Amino acid sequence: MADIDALILMLTKRNSRRKPARIQTKKRFRLHQNVQQLPEELLIERCRFDRDTINYLSDLLSDKLVNPYAHNHPLSVEAKICAALAYYTSNSFQTAVGNFVGVSQSTISHAVTHVTDALVELGEQFIKFPPAESHAQEKQQFSDVAGFPDVLGGVGCTHIAIRAPPGDPHTFLNHKSFHSLKVQITADVNSAITSVVARFPGSSKDSFVWRKSPMATRCAAGYLGKGHLLGGPGYPLRPWLLTPVRRPACRAEERYNQALRKTLRQVAKTCRLLKKRFRCLDGARVLNCFPEKCGRIIIACCVLHNIAVARNVPLPPEEGATQGSNREEEEDGEEEGEEEEEDTESPQYQLGQQKRQAIIQQHFEKL
Structure with a gap:
């Protein structure tokens, strides 16, 4: 009888140490920043493009960037473009760029790839x-x-x-x-x-x-x-x-x-x-990618450069100032x-x- 009581006591102590069952909650997604609410100065600083040009790019690339089968709150076209622009125009890693739009590095990586491919397709136009x-x-x-x-x-x-x-x-x-x-x-x-x-x-x-x-x-x-x-x-x-x-x-x-x-x-x-x-x-x-993808990023940047020239988009003052000599x-x-x-x-x-x-x-x- 004593053995049975000891066994019951041991099981009781073991069960008391177990973690309580997890309560299932609805998955919460981080909200993407609304690009239309970002200050103009921040867009110029982070993306090197003003709001009107970003809207122009959104109209230009929307057919290529909208995924009709996407689920779980996908990035908007504007957010994808801003994420890619912030990557092109920054010396930060993709994780830092992800913080700018409030999404993960993997999401930023996909956005950069999609926007790059869409811009390369428009290469002959620009x-x-x-x-x-x-x-x-x-x-x-x-x-x-x-x-x-x-x-x-x-x-x-x-x-x-x-x-x-x-x-x-x-x-x-x-x-x-x-x-x-x-x-x-x-x-x-x-x-x-x-x-x-x-x-x-x-x-x-x-x-x-x-x-x-x-x-x-x-x-x-x-x-x-x-x-x-x-x-x-x-x-x-x-x-x-x-x-x-x-x-x-x-x-x-x-x-x-x-x-x-x-x-x-x-x-x-x-x-x-x-x-x-x-x-x-x-x-x-x-x-930091294979040469073929590097080449596509370069061409995408050339397309964006020509769009900036055609639309007279200025560089920020500290970046646009002429410095150095003719040798530079x-x-x-x-x-x-x-x-x-x-x-x-x-x-x-x-x-x-x-x-x-x-x-x-x-x-x-x-x-």
């Missing part, structure tokens, strides 16, 4: 070379910069820092000793991006990226007419792509080089503005030190040389 009917106006605007005739744009490369990719990281290691994608852009005089290539490793040469770009094919097919682009010493000389004289032998050739460099600074300025608006590209913190402006958009090894017997090179010499004689000898 990143395009000026049509033939506007070439005369483009030439005049570029001529006003430094007197260089018949210019329709400048071409240059910049490096966007990425994490070392698995498998073959050394090909992405550039001459500045960090892993990057080498991004080629062409830009007009108003700092709008007219073409972009963002898929080649950081070790690639300017000339290689150019030859593989769609713009090179279009130029060779005669799209520029009698106009031309300007490029740095790393680019091949062609009738449609004029480069500096390597060893100027007279004052006219020096003037030509000076005018070319001054005009080409528009590309460096465009790269600089792109990185100032979208801090994920400025190298302070690398893009030239760090992007023009590869330093490595010249293109030309096949001087190539018919295209010889035609380019003839055109360059004619421009020097007609426009720079009598100055």
